[in-house]
Amino acid sequence: MSVLVVGTVAFDSIxxxxxxxxxxxxxxxxxxxxxxxxxxxVRIVGVIGQDFPEEHLDLFSQRGIDLEGIKRERGDTFHWRxxxxxxxxxxxxxxxxxxxxxxxxxxLPDRYRDAEYVFLGNIDPVMxxxxxxxxxxxxxxxxxxxxxxxxxxxxxxxxxxxxIEMLVINDSEARLLSGYNNIVRAARAILKMGPKxxxxxxxxxxxxxxxxxxxxxxxxxxxxxxxxPTGAGDSFAGGFLGQLARSGDQSQRGIRRAIVYGCVVASFxxxxxxxxxxxxxxxxEIEERYQRFVQLTDFHT
Amino acid sequence: MSVLVVGTVAFDSIxxxxxxxxxxxxxxxxxxxxxxxxxxxVRIVGVIGQDFPEEHLDLFSQRGIDLEGIKRERGDTFHWRxxxxxxxxxxxxxxxxxxxxxxxxxxLPDRYRDAEYVFLGNIDPVMxxxxxxxxxxxxxxxxxxxxxxxxxxxxxxxxxxxxIEMLVINDSEARLLSGYNNIVRAARAILKMGPKxxxxxxxxxxxxxxxxxxxxxxxxxxxxxxxxPTGAGDSFAGGFLGQLARSGDQSQRGIRRAIVYGCVVASFxxxxxxxxxxxxxxxxEIEERYQRFVQLTDFHT
Numbered sequence: 261m262s263v264l265v266v267g268t269v270a271f272d273s274i275x276x277x278x279x280x281x282x283x284x285x286x287x288x289x290x291x292x293x294x295x296x297x298x299x300x301x302v303r304i305v306g307v308i309g310q311d312f313p314e315e316h317l318d319l320f321s322q323r324g325i326d327l328e329g330i331k332r333e334r335g336d337t338f339h340w341r342x343x344x345x346x347x348x349x350x351x352x353x354x355x356x357x358x359x360x361x362x363x364x365x366x367x368l369p370d371r372y373r374d375a376e377y378v379f380l381g382n383i384d385p386v387m388x389x390x391x392x393x394x395x396x397x398x399x400x401x402x403x404x405x406x407x408x409x410x411x412x413x414x415x416x417x418x419x420x421x422x423x424i425e426m427l428v429i430n431d432s433e434a435r436l437l438s439g440y441n442n443i444v445r446a447a448r449a450i451l452k453m454g455p456k457x458x459x460x461x462x463x464x465x466x467x468x469x470x471x472x473x474x475x476x477x478x479x480x481x482x483x484x485x486x487x488x489p490t491g492a493g494d495s496f497a498g499g500f501l502g503q504l505a506r507s508g509d510q511s512q513r514g515i516r517r518a519i520v521y522g523c524v525v526a527s528f529x530x531x532x533x534x535x536x537x538x539x540x541x542x543x544x545e546i547e548e549r550y551q552r553f554v555q556l557t558d559f560h561t
Numbered sequence: 562m563s564v565l566v567v568g569t570v571a572f573d574s575i576x577x578x579x580x581x582x583x584x585x586x587x588x589x590x591x592x593x594x595x596x597x598x599x600x601x602x603v604r605i606v607g608v609i610g611q612d613f614p615e616e617h618l619d620l621f622s623q624r625g626i627d628l629e630g631i632k633r634e635r636g637d638t639f640h641w642r643x644x645x646x647x648x649x650x651x652x653x654x655x656x657x658x659x660x661x662x663x664x665x666x667x668x669l670p671d672r673y674r675d676a677e678y679v680f681l682g683n684i685d686p687v688m689x690x691x692x693x694x695x696x697x698x699x700x701x702x703x704x705x706x707x708x709x710x711x712x713x714x715x716x717x718x719x720x721x722x723x724x725i726e727m728l729v730i731n732d733s734e735a736r737l738l739s740g741y742n743n744i745v746r747a748a749r750a751i752l753k754m755g756p757k758x759x760x761x762x763x764x765x766x767x768x769x770x771x772x773x774x775x776x777x778x779x780x781x782x783x784x785x786x787x788x789x790p791t792g793a794g795d796s797f798a799g800g801f802l803g804q805l806a807r808s809g810d811q812s813q814r815g816i817r818r819a820i821v822y823g824c825v826v827a828s829f830x831x832x833x834x835x836x837x838x839x840x841x842x843x844x845x846e847i848e849e850r851y852q853r854f855v856q857l858t859d860f861h862t
Contacts, residue, residue: 346742441647443765444785464744465766466780477857479767479778484745516860556778559817560861 261505262301262326265292266366266391267381267404267494269306269316269330272534273341273355276348276488284534285316286340288381288404291491294538295498295525296379297323298546300505303372305329305391307364309337319539328369333360348486349463368394377505379497380424382406385416392423400510402426402501403455404493410437421454428497430461443468444475459500459519461493467519476516481527481553488533492526495538499525499546524549562806563602563627566593567667567692568682568705568795570607570617570631573835574642574656577649577789585835586617587641589682589705592792595839596799596826597680598624599847600807604673606630606692608665610638620840629670634661649787650764669695678806680798681725683707686717693724701811703727703802704756705794711738722755729798731762744769745776760801760820762794768820777817782828782854789834793827796839800826800847825850 265288272286293302303326310332320327341355366387368375376399380388388403401424409417410433421427427450431443438449447458447470460468464486466479500522507514527549528541566589573587594603604627611633621628642656667688669676677700681689689704702725710718711734722728728751732744739750748759748771761769765787767780801823808815828850829842 348742441649442785442787444783448785462766465763466778468780468783475783475857476860477767477780477783478860479769479780482745482769482776482778484743484749486743513860520860554861556776557858558861559777559779559814559821560855560859 261376261508262303263296263377263379263501263505264303264305264329264372264375264395265289265296265379265381265498266305266387267292267379267383268338268361269304269308269312270338270340272490273339274488274490274533275343277344277346278487279533281488281533283339285319286490286534287338288383288494290320290535291494291529291538292379292381292498293320293325294323294535295495295529296502296505297325298499298525298541298543299502299521300377302326302502303329303375305366305368305372307331307333307360309333309335309360312337329372331364331367333364335360342490344489348489351489366391366394373397376400377501378402379501380404380420381494382409385409385413385420388420389416389423392420400425400501400504402428402497404428404497405433405437407433407436418453421450424455426457426459427455428459428461428493428500430463430493434458434460444470457515461496463489463492467496467523469515469519471512474512476512476519478516478520478523478557480523481549481556483527483530486530489530490534492530495529496522496526499523520553521546521550524553562677562809563604564597564678564680564802564806565604565606565673565676565696566590566597566680566682566799567606567630567688568593568680568684569639569662570605570609570613571639571641573791574640575789575791575834576644578645578647579788580834582789582834584640586620587791587835588639589684589795591621591836592795592830592839593680593682593799594621594626595624595836596796596830597803597806598626599800599826599842599844600803600822601678603627603803604630604676606667606669606673608632608634608639608661610634610636610661613638630667630673632665632668634665636661643791645790649790652790667692667695674698677701678802679703680802681705681721682795683710686710686714686721689721690717690724693721701726701802701805703729703798705729705798706734706738708734708737719754722751725756727758727760728756729760729762729794729801731764731794735759735761745771758816762797764790764793768797768824770816770820772813775813777813777820779817779821779824780858781824782850782857784828784831787831790831791835793831796830797823797827800824821854822847822851825854
């Protein structure tokens with residue numbers, strides 16, 4: 261079962277305490293697609309500029325990622341520059357050039373419109389809604405957002421929230437969206453806005469999942485080296501939705517296991533700069549770390 | 562199997578965003594003892610002043626806590642005043658009056674000296690060593706410490722670390738003690754200092770346990786109301802060691818389950834001011850929440 265992702269395909273320039281990288285492949289759709297592609301076929305909808313190199317497109321193709329939905333426009337590709345602090349959980353955005361992303365209106369190729377699993381990456385809610393309106397059939401829509409859209413586009417975002425099944429959001433965004441400081445209250449308030457399931461990402465501390473009938477909490481996979489946290493959240497979402505599509509199991513048990521797969525894939529991403537580790541990891545490695553994760557957290561058996 | 566705790570018995574004056582409390586019962590030994598007393602008999606070693614009311618001693622006695630090791634000295638009881646921020650994970654110490662605690666030398670009653678389970682609460686490492694030297698027989702020593710002793714008494718602390726089995730410490734203290742920012746590296750470095758097991762408390766994010774052969778990670782129990790986090794760490798330690806003493810099971814499985822019991826007891830503590838919730842909770846309530854914790858975290862079965 262294939263997964264459709266709409267989001268950014270970008271250049272990232274990154275400084276961490278351990279090194280720096282200039283204009284490497286980034287963007288929410290890139291991380292999501294590479295992460296999900298371990299589990300299931302992926303289709304990307306996004307926009308790139310004339311400066312976007314063929315080698316990145318080749319990388320996607322080699323992973324079986326369908327690129328018909330990627331549009332190349334006149335101009336430069338979206339470019340983000342950020343710096344991580346000594347405390348790697350804190351980062352500053354130094355530059356943000358929307359370039360071809362400004363004014364982008366997603367256009368789904370006709371054969372994308374029967375999309376059973378959809379991930380609306382962190383882009384303007386107006387674009388997210390545009391994608392929803394173009395899809396004929398959907399089984400599960402998972403959505404991400406960020407502080408900027410919560411502050412500046414709350415009306416549009418609230419319409420999107422009413423049409424999705426699951427929201428993936430980090431803890432500070434959940435607080436901002438709900439107005440509650442306590443994360444359990446925040447999640448409960450967000451459930452009333454539309455989504456049936458809220459997944460709260462807490463970085464190195466793991467993930468909380470809330471629905472009306474169930475709460476699930478998992479730690480993250482503890483790593484001795486966190487090289488570059490960029491894309492961890494989108495890798496989580498890709499691993500999560502990829503596994504859900506692979507298993508077809510949307511029971512609470514299936515969702516919980518998919519969350520753990522998401523954490524496992526994200527743990528690979530942060531081990532190297534940008535998408536690098538996602539391109540060297542293998543499904544057997546992922547399955548092995550999943551088993552370690554089982555051992556890491558098990559007091560049940 | 563009884564548990565011996567040495568630590569502070571104190572007055573706390575606390576302000577949180579939800580209210581304030583003046584000169585209520587506090588101190589590491591108080592929280593630890595009440596928490597552990599759900600599971601096993603407890604003996605306290607500590608010092609109080611002439612101003613310490615009988616009603617607090619009665620409370621301990623009602624819970625079967627042995628008070629022969631509590632010494633009443635001329636002067637006032639140790640008093641801490643603190644204020645929690647809107648973000649309840651952050652607090653400032655406003656006042657700290659050692660009073661009778663300064664110059665205190667723990668003296669174990671003779672019948673305490675065959676202590677199988679020992680908790681060295683967060684006090685001067687010189688006092689912790691004094692206790693160790695007075696004990697004839699011990700099966701398991703668990704120790705806590707804090708930034709002040711790591712900075713000011715590192716030589717004494719390192720001697721204590723060589724004589725204990727388990728260190729319970731929060732994440733920022735682990736970073737300070739080890740010199741590593743990454744928490745996995747920090748824990749590995751601390752294991753080299755003596756303890757066989759390092760338990761890293763991460764507040765609302767849960768606990769990590771490291772030994773040479775095993776890593777265990779658990780989230781905390783998610784709560785809709787965190788009223789007052791004071792004493793959560795000592796309650797965790799009390800629930801943990803109390804359960805270990807009750808079960809007698811120091812296998813990795815037994816340790817993991819005890820960690821979860823510790824998290825459960827701490828989740829009660831923070832639901833009300835001071836030790837209040839520890840005095841109204843019951844063992845059946847604790848067992849019920851333990852079962853909820855199993856469901857909360859289970860993707861294994």
